[in-house]
Amino acid sequence: MTRPTDDIEVILRRALDGAAERIGVAPDALGEIRTRIKARRGMWSLRPGRPARTPHSRGGLMLTLGSAVAASAVVLAVGLGSCGPQATTAHPPATGPTTTAPSTGGTNGTGGASQQPTPAAHTANVPIYYIGATQAGPRLFREYHTLPVGDGSTAATVRTALVAMLDGRTAFDPDYASQWPASARVLGVTASSGVTTVNLSGATVNADDPTGNAAALQQLIWTATAYPGATGVKLLFDGKPRATLWASKLPVAGVLHRAAAVDTLAPVWVIDPQQGVTVASPVTVRLAGIVFEGTIQLRVRNSAGATVTQRTVQLSVGAPAQGTATVTLNLPPGAYTIQAYEVSLKDSSIVASDDHTFTVR
Numbered sequence: 001m002t003r004p005t006d007d008i009e010v011i012l013r014r015a016l017d018g019a020a021e022r023i024g025v026a027p028d029a030l031g032e033i034r035t036r037i038k039a040r041r042g043m044w045s046l047r048p049g050r051p052a053r054t055p056h057s058r059g060g061l062m063l064t065l066g067s068a069v070a071a072s073a074v075v076l077a078v079g080l081g082s083c084g085p086q087a088t089t090a091h092p093p094a095t096g097p098t099t100t101a102p103s104t105g106g107t108n109g110t111g112g113a114s115q116q117p118t119p120a121a122h123t124a125n126v127p128i129y130y131i132g133a134t135q136a137g138p139r140l141f142r143e144y145h146t147l148p149v150g151d152g153s154t155a156a157t158v159r160t161a162l163v164a165m166l167d168g169r170t171a172f173d174p175d176y177a178s179q180w181p182a183s184a185r186v187l188g189v190t191a192s193s194g195v196t197t198v199n200l201s202g203a204t205v206n207a208d209d210p211t212g213n214a215a216a217l218q219q220l221i222w223t224a225t226a227y228p229g230a231t232g233v234k235l236l237f238d239g240k241p242r243a244t245l246w247a248s249k250l251p252v253a254g255v256l257h258r259a260a261a262v263d264t265l266a267p268v269w270v271i272d273p274q275q276g277v278t279v280a281s282p283v284t285v286r287l288a289g290i291v292f293e294g295t296i297q298l299r300v301r302n303s304a305g306a307t308v309t310q311r312t313v314q315l316s317v318g319a320p321a322q323g324t325a326t327v328t329l330n331l332p333p334g335a336y337t338i339q340a341y342e343v344s345l346k347d348s349s350i351v352a353s354d355d356h357t358f359t360v361r
Contacts, residue, residue, distance in 0.1 A: 130176035
């Protein structure tokens with residue numbers, strides 16, 4: 001007499017025999033199956049709220065020979081089916097296409113297919129403009145920050161600079177800040193034919209400060225156009241253009257351009273050494289300024305406040321253009337404050353100044 005379980009086992013064996021003929025077994029399939037089964041048993045016993053179960057516990061899992069064979073075949077089929085490469089969806093940066101490292105070409109050395117290109121890492125020394133107080137009102141100072149810039153495209157680099165700029169706390173110099181609202185965020189940046197389009201969110205409400213607001217707008221424009229060939233900026237707010245911005249009604253429609261340097265940039269800059277850096281001697285000092293006849297003063301003090309260097313520096317050009325100069329100083333190891341400043345011809349008072357602290361190792 002045939003038992004019902006015998007009929008089930010016959011049916012299962014026939015089905016499994018047919019399935020087995022269609023399955024190609026990899027040389028390492030058995031080890032892979034054992035590893036996966038062990039991992040699944042461990043996952044079962046570690047699930048919160050569920051006690052570990054054994055084949056002989058009350059309510060446990062009793063497996064007949066037929067069902068065990070069937071389960072093994074199912075595991076085998078699943079294991080073999082999942083050993084190949086998994087499909088993935090690429091997510092390129094919003095600011096441009098993904099840059100990839102060159103493919104190795106040919107095979108991967110084991111007889112397989114060529115390796116897939118991997119994204120290349122990009123960093124850049126990014127110019128960022130911040131706002132500082134001067135006797136003429138809020139003016140722009142520039143710092144360089146070495147930052148990851150996504151795929152290295154112009155759009156990605158500008159986006160990185162703007163993200164740092166909006167958070168004024170990223171400035172090395174504590175005298176510099178951003179006057180954009182704290183809620184401002186960069187949604188996207190594109191660059192085409194010299195025009196940078198910047199899409200912002202949370203940026204339409206700000207304090208009613210016409211002078212500070214105008215400086216903040218120029219802060220963004222100068223940062224977003226700090227690359228060769230840049231001509232202007234278009235602003236979008238949550239994807240839409242606006243005619244004016246903030247209570248001061250700043251015009252923001254169309255392509256925006258840098259205002260004149262003499263009305264926008266701080267009269268005196270210490271470019272290098274930057275705030276907080278450690279450098280070797282001799283120290284390369286780079287200065288810039290928009291000053292009468294291009295003449296500024298340079299002073300270096302040590303940690304005790306004593307002046308170790310004092311000299312007049314002649315910039316490349318005078319106002320209204322921004323002149324530059326490079327000076328080399330031999331300084332022993334220690335902490336220093338470097339100050340560049342303009343002196344009034346009327347009473348010899350300091351009318352414009354910038355200073356950085358740094359260390360010579």
